[in-house]
Amino acid sequence: MDAVHEKLKVIAPATGEQIGEIEETPVSQVGSIYHKGRTAFQVWSKLQIGERLKYLKKLKEIMVEEMEVVADIIAADTGKVVTEALIADIMPTLDSIDHICKHAENILNRKKVTTPILLIGKRSYIEYMPRGIVLVISPWNYPLQLAMVPMISALASGNTVILKPSEVTPLVGKCIEDLFRKAGFPEGVVQIAHGGKEVGAAFTKGRPDYIFFTGSVRTGKIIQEAAAKELIPTTLELGGKDPMIVFKDAHLERAAKGAAWAAFTNSGQVCMSAERLYVEKEVYSKFISLLKKEISELRQGTDRNADVGSMTFPAQVQIVKDQLEDALGKGAVLETGVPPEEWQNGMFLPLTVVTNVNHRMKIIQEESFGPILPIIPFETEEEAIRLSNDTVYGLNASVWSKDIQKARRVASKLISGAVVINDAIISVANHGLPFGGTKQSGIGRYHGDAGLKIFCHEKSIVEDRGRKKTEIHWYPYEDKYPMFLTLFKSYFKAKRNWLQFAKSYLSILKKS
Numbered sequence: 315m316d317a318v319h320e321k322l323k324v325i326a327p328a329t330g331e332q333i334g335e336i337e338e339t340p341v342s343q344v345g346s347i348y349h350k351g352r353t354a355f356q357v358w359s360k361l362q363i364g365e366r367l368k369y370l371k372k373l374k375e376i377m378v379e380e381m382e383v384v385a386d387i388i389a390a391d392t393g394k395v396v397t398e399a400l401i402a403d404i405m406p407t408l409d410s411i412d413h414i415c416k417h418a419e420n421i422l423n424r425k426k427v428t429t430p431i432l433l434i435g436k437r438s439y440i441e442y443m444p445r446g447i448v449l450v451i452s453p454w455n456y457p458l459q460l461a462m463v464p465m466i467s468a469l470a471s472g473n474t475v476i477l478k479p480s481e482v483t484p485l486v487g488k489c490i491e492d493l494f495r496k497a498g499f500p501e502g503v504v505q506i507a508h509g510g511k512e513v514g515a516a517f518t519k520g521r522p523d524y525i526f527f528t529g530s531v532r533t534g535k536i537i538q539e540a541a542a543k544e545l546i547p548t549t550l551e552l553g554g555k556d557p558m559i560v561f562k563d564a565h566l567e568r569a570a571k572g573a574a575w576a577a578f579t580n581s582g583q584v585c586m587s588a589e590r591l592y593v594e595k596e597v598y599s600k601f602i603s604l605l606k607k608e609i610s611e612l613r614q615g616t617d618r619n620a621d622v623g624s625m626t627f628p629a630q631v632q633i634v635k636d637q638l639e640d641a642l643g644k645g646a647v648l649e650t651g652v653p654p655e656e657w658q659n660g661m662f663l664p665l666t667v668v669t670n671v672n673h674r675m676k677i678i679q680e681e682s683f684g685p686i687l688p689i690i691p692f693e694t695e696e697e698a699i700r701l702s703n704d705t706v707y708g709l710n711a712s713v714w715s716k717d718i719q720k721a722r723r724v725a726s727k728l729i730s731g732a733v734v735i736n737d738a739i740i741s742v743a744n745h746g747l748p749f750g751g752t753k754q755s756g757i758g759r760y761h762g763d764a765g766l767k768i769f770c771h772e773k774s775i776v777e778d779r780g781r782k783k784t785e786i787h788w789y790p791y792e793d794k795y796p797m798f799l800t801l802f803k804s805y806f807k808a809k810r811n812w813l814q815f816a817k818s819y820l821s822i823l824k825k826s
């Protein structure tokens with residue numbers, strides 16, 4: 315690195331203390347970092363997949379050994395409680411390594427495809443060819459998982475990776491760099507570019523072969539625009555405003571406990587947190603009492619037993635405050651919490667439930683990313699579906715009912731990348747399921763088979779042994795037109811006429 319460069323001060327959001335300093339990657343190094351990544355690609359992409367997976371297994375071993383250290387770094391850097399660092403950031407990353415190590419070879423192996431009889435004598439198959447350098451740009455809310463899972467997927471598929479982690483949680487970015495270094499990945503295969511949006515923008519313009527972005531809709535659009543100029547393919551994993559629908563026949567105690575967790579885990583800074591709660595009218599009051607009781611028992615703090623941590627990003631506090639003020643100004647009622655002017659506890663916001671809200675309020679239409687939960691009663695299944703689908707987002711949703719047929723019916727009608735029945739959020743924890751959003755929640759999917767295939771060119775190969783002199787569809791065409799008519803009619807009509815097909819095929823062959 316050059317001698318004098320911007321240093322990022324790292325402040326622990328929960329305590330306000332400085333806990334470190336990170337040197338920014340100078341944008342003057344963009345070219346040399348890409349060059350290094352391209353050179354490394356020449357070797358890395360040619361390794362047998364099993365060889366590449368050995369590095370991932372080593373990475374997993376180191377993460378398991380250092381699990382507590384990593385959990386503490388995540389908790390200090392984000393303000394989330396350490397239990398959540400473990401169960402929602404570290405565990406899914408380790409599980410994705412396991413899943414990839416188990417399935418990657420099969421997913422990325424050459425696949426034979428049936429060849430239609432019209433192409434007699436040929437074979438067809440698909441090959442998966444790594445793209446080159448993948449630029450991963452990641453956010454601060456799950457700073458380990460949302461950086462490492464796309465990195466691991468791209469690496470297993472044979473690409474080299476440049477990660478631009480969030481500047482809001484730079485210690486986790488540094489921790490990821492250390493983990494890959496300790497796992498002994500070859501020089502240039504994984505490179506980390508530390509810094510903020512200027513660094514992200516500079517690397518976006520450095521012509522990666524693929525951009526995998528997780529973050530806000532606003533930045534997603536900027537990145538998509540920059541990528542479009544160079545026709546760089548992207549995956550965009552963006553925001554959410556996830557609905558939770560509670561029917562009167564749900565297990566109400568379970569649904570209330572589930573709502574408290576789904577709305578307030580990670581202080582609500584989850585792209586898939588429950589951000590709007592729709593409760594069937596007959597049980598609305600009862601449900602609110604149960605929910606209030608649950609919330610009254612939650613403990614905010616930084617100690618090992620705390621349930622809810624602090625906010626991570628100071629600017630996010632203002633967004634939550636604005637939404638709540640907008641709602642209260644339009645008649646919303648606080649069921650828990652206090653008005654924003656009475657907030658006193660810095661980055662620990664009151665766990666806030668709001669009623670008397672409607673779909674014209676920001677609190678219902680815009681992503682909150684904070685510990686506030688608006689609740690609306692509904693009367694019919696159709697109404698619940700209509701309200702749930704009425705935002706620009708569509709990332710995840712949950713449906714709560716003991717009538718599983720009804721829950722499935724509703725799930726099928728939600729315009730959403732995922733739906734969880736009688737639980738929330740956890741579809742992301744099954745790495746075999748595709749993950750991604752509809753509408754403004756994103757473009758593309760990862761996890762599952764798609765999570766490896768997106769990082770490859772899917773190449774179609776048709777193979778002929780090359781022993782025949784010619785082909786029937788080659789020149790000359792002379793006199794072939796009526797013969798092809800007979801051939802195709804015999805082949806495509808409802809009842810295939812094989813005798814006529816064979817005869818006309820042979821007569822065209824003779825002419826060829």
Ligand code: NAD
Pocket residue numbers: 451452453454455456460478479480481509510511512513514515516518528529530531532533534536537551552553554584585681683709751755756
């Ligand atoms: P953000 O868009 O502000 O930043 C994300 C990343 O993009 C950061 O690393 C940032 O430095 C970088 N960046 C910002 N401007 C850039 C630019 N012009 N060019 C290149 N890079 C740039 O998002 P955030 O505040 O870090 O994260 C919160 C958002 O992420 C929320 O909207 C949340 O819903 C979303 N999110 C989505 C998912 C998902 O999987 N769908 C998961 C987590 C978070």
